[in-house]
Amino acid sequence: MNSDLFLDWLKHLVHHVKPSAEDPILLGADNHSTHCSLPVILFCRNNHITFLSLPPHSSHFIQPLDKELFAPLKAAYASEAEKWLIQQPEEVIRLTDVAGISKEAYTATA
Structure with missing residues (x-):
């Protein structure tokens, strides 16, 4: 820039x-x-x-959700996606799988 x-x-x-x-x-x-x-x-x-x-x-003062919710949610999603890939090594994450992975990540975060 x-x-x-x-x-x-x-x-x-x-x-x-x-x-x-x-x-x-x-x-x-x-x-x-x-x-x-x-x-x-x-x-x-x-x-x-x-x-x-x-x-x-x-920015963490102005946008507290970035620090308190979205960063942990992103980390939890990455962890859940990694677990999913380990359990199904021959598969790729498809759009239809994202909701289930996101649910687990959200539940762990919220």
């Missing part, structure tokens, strides 16, 4: 979301240097985007 690519992405966002003075948008992003360039800030100001730059290492 670089500032030019991020600016291109912002233009794409504006084209599809169409923010206005009556209907502005709030865009939250991490504190990456590509997000904080002068062209990006000016573009946001001119296109009714309030840009919120989050402090480094703070």
